Amino acid sequence: MKERVARVLDTARTRTSTLTTCVDDQDLITQHSPLMSPLVWDLAHIANQEELWLLRAVGGRDAMRPEIDPIYDAFEHPRAARPSLPLLSPAEARGYAAEVRGRVFDLLDATALHGTELLTAGFAFGMIAQHEQQHDETMLITHQLRQGHAALTAPPPGPAPADALRLPAEVLVPGGPFTMGTDTEPWALDNERSAHRVDVAPFFLDTTPVTCGDYARFIEDGGYRESRWWQPKGWAMVREHVLSAPLFWTHEGGQWLRRCFGAVEPVRADEPVVHVSWYEADAYARWAGRRLPTEAEWEKAARHDPATDRSRRYPWGDADPTPAHANLGQRHLRPAPAGSYPEGASPYGIRQLVGDVWEWTASDFVPYPGFRAFPYREYSEVFFGPEYKVLRGGSFAVDPVACRGTFRNWDYPVRRQIFAGFRTARDADPAEVL
């Protein structure tokens, strides 16, 4: 367990370093979008949370710099206000993060990891590694919003496998109960607990996420010009912001282009669409005569093994993700072509449920039965309600430590800068189930 903790903390810090050294210090202080913090805020916030939960809560140490706590409390200052705070400089933030991390490794050496409680098990360490990786995804979003030269590069994913073009468009997921959520995943966050049975009616789900080619047909069919496809608030968003395509897309010389980490390139028809809001996903689905899957449908499709009637950790089983299973961990800075990762398919034959793009679901972010907030109400509980929609599966920007079949993400339905796409579903007709 200690080796795993040390490894996931190291992996997170390597990624944090890349994201905060690939641009100069001035760039770290700049606010690239009012939707995002300056990168230097994320860096010191990562360190401050690590100090708070590991050195203070687990280790019982005194605060290293109590005066900075309010600056890095995400609930005290909205992102737009963060540039005007007396932030640590890039050098100070790096020094603080390194100092905290050194003391955390001393604490890890001296701590027995056992039991299931926050302060005795490895949970607090796992939570902090996940927290850092979540901010690494947030920082990657900031990099995508940033103007100017490309600061980050990564090799593209490989081409789709030969069978990608022969896959059925949709797959039947039979009706019946399955186990949703978990009691046994040691680093599952509060909102993923507890395991409970949920009955799901039979439905069809897309075999792969909706592609840019599919989405372009919606646009070209007048999707953004006809109110009938849109929820009223979605239509209001289209009108107010004059939307006509996913974020970062432009139409030039008769073709769709998109900006991707500082480079402008033709949109690739076989890639899952990314940077669409929930309202756009919902409108596309209605145009296609379909709907978004519910969160329970998504999790059944991703975890249920009909051979054993058991819910597994991932679509492919219980084994930790490898590069053959899914596009995770910022190995690539884009989703892989639809139909990729046959080894990551679920028992029903559904691909790319984990990795590539976060998938919008139809569901509001609500607690599971018996929910208990830990370690703090602000992790999940204060977000429950109809304001937020659930996203599942994780994107290419998510590290495996913060990704599993039970993992729940949430955001406002108007959000477009996150690495979100979707797949569609439909009810199964009784005649189709027999």
Ligand code: AVJ
């Ligand atoms: C789960 C991605 C919605 O970034 O707001 C980071 C994760 N919580 N720091 C967020 C989180 C506290 C959270 N999301």
Ligand code: FE
């Ligand atoms: Fe945070």
